[in-house]
Amino acid sequence: MLVKKRALAVGAGLIISAVALSGCSGAGTSSKNVTLTLATVNNPQMKDMEELKGTFEKDNPGIKVNFVQMEEGDLRAAVTADVASGAGQYDVVTVGAYEVPQWGAQGWLKDLTPSLKDDKAYDVDDILPPVRTALSVDGKQYAVPFYGESSILMYNKEMFAAAGLTMPNEPTWQEVAGFAKKLNTAETAGICLRGKPGWGDLFAPLTTVVQTFGGTWYDENWDAQVDSPEFTEAVNFYVDLLKDAGEKDPVSNSFTECLNQLSAGKVAMWYDASVAASILEDPTSSKVAGKMGYVHAPVNKTEESGWLWSWNLAVPATSKNADAATTFVKWATSKKYQRLVGETLGWTRVPPGARTSTYSIPEYKEAAAAFAPITLEVMNAVNPKQPGLNPQPWVGIQYVTIPEFQDVGNQVAQLxxxxxxxxxxxxxxxxxxxxxxxxxGDKQK
Structure with a gap:
């Protein structure tokens, strides 16, 4: 992977939470009488971690964990400034898959490879292989996943049955477009797709469509391919599908808006993040719970086209308590922690998409039966090194791991x-x- 050795801009989608990683050899202070500082975003998974931190503190006398909660934008600014300046205010950060390889190559994160390999109980090989690949640079792993996701096609089985339609487990985009047109009515959209500008909004799903149509953002020489025939064909297909059978005012819609429409029974299909399935199956908030089906991301020329994303825990190179931080991070991403969440808070709240063993836990399999198998299947099938037809000079699916991509993606998304x-x-x-x-692209050459 090619990353320029220069100061890195902050990547979009960075949610920073300070949580510690495992055993970076020779770094940090003693694990006794230490207070770890975790800068964290106020999302449900991190709230669960904070709620359960007492178990860690009881099992590790002398280590206290202090969660610092901020808005996402404030977190980005605060953690980047801290890590880049070497101030060492935070002992653990939560970073997205987009940032990890850039920050790792820049030397901003601890190389966790030795400490993870040496701890057999942690079982680093249990981490889903595509996720590990996305978090590694030149064979070195710089973060571990707290939870992950891919993208799947979600559809209302009752609407399909009423129309006499059958959804295959691995549909093509042409099949999906045909279904959407048949199911589109004045009251119900055939499909909901993100149209809101933003590299993490519109281009999250659209980039995967581009890839399965044979397109890519850049070739191996970092020459842009945005106006190539394949990229153009894919975008025209996406735009036409929204026009023919999509939701009203798609430019105003991203994840939350499509989720609300599908859960209210106003949409027949939705292609988006697999994490949405657990929300759709919650009868307290969804009118379609028990009525949904889930299949692989639609394809055209590739065998798979799902994306890959994870929120990950990393130890900044500037942490003054790296050993204790490592101990905490191992705990927070361990098999033991996942069981603690399930037994204490409920099995549907177990962080998904990080460990293979999660999907063998009987209680989790029962609670998440509607969506867990397809999530695991898709996440193991995607290829972050080459998600499209052609090789690419970065690791990643729905993003390009260069600092400039945030701005590039946002500008092109607006267009x-x-x-x-x-x-x-x-x-x-x-x-x-x-x-x-x-x-x-010229800056990468």
Whole structure:
């Protein structure tokens, strides 16, 4: 993977939580009488971790864990400034799969490889292989996953049955488009897809469509491919599908909006993050609980097209308590922790998409029967090194792991959103996007 040795800009999607990693040899202070500082985002999984931290503190006398909660944007700014300056205020950070390889190559994160390998009880080989690949650079692993996800196609089985339609386990995009048109009515959209501008909004699903149509953001020489025939075909397909059978005002919709529409029974299908399934199956918030089906991400020319994302725990190289931080991170991402969550808080709250063994726990298999098998199947099937037809000079599926991609993706997404809204053609949008992407590509050469 090619990463320039220069100061890295902050990546989009970084949720920073300070939680400690496992045993970085020779680093940090003694694990006795230590207070670890975790800068954390206020999301449900991190709230669960904070709720259960007393168990860790009881089992590790002398180590206290202090969670510092901030808004996501404030976290990005605070943790990046701390790590880049070497201040060492935080002992653990939660970073996305987009940031880990960049920060690791820059030397901002501890190399966890030795400490993970040496701890047989931790069982690093139990981590889902594609996730480990996404968190590694040149054979060195710089973070461990707290939870992960891929993308799947979710559909209302009752609507399909009423229309006499059968969804295959591995559909093509052409089949999905046909289903969507047949199921589209004045009251119910055939499909919901993200249209809100943003590299993590519109381009999260759209990049996977581009890849399965044979396109890519860059070739191996970092020459932009945004206006290539394959990229153009994929975007035209996406825009036409939204126009023919998509939800109303797609430019205003991202994950939450599509989730709300599908859970209310106003949409027949939705292609998005696998983590949504657990919400759709909650009868207290979803009208379609028990009525949903889940299959692989639709394809065109590739065998798979799901994305891969994880929120991960890492120890900054600047941590003054790296040994104790490592002890905590191992605990928070261990098999033992997952059982603690299930037995204490409920099995559907176990962090998904990180460990293979999670999917063999009888209680979890029963609680998550509707969506756990397909999630594991898809996450193990994706290839973050080459998700499309052609080799790429970075590791990642729905993003490009260069600092500039946040800005490139956001700008091109706005151009495509204009095409979705009918304010420009796809061809004009991508011609402008090509210039934006090439300027960033030139910096990688």
């Amino acid at each position: 495509v959103a204009d095409a979705i809204a009918g304010r420009s053609s796809v061809e004009d949008a991508l011609a402008k996007g090509q210039k934006i992407a090439q300027a960033a």
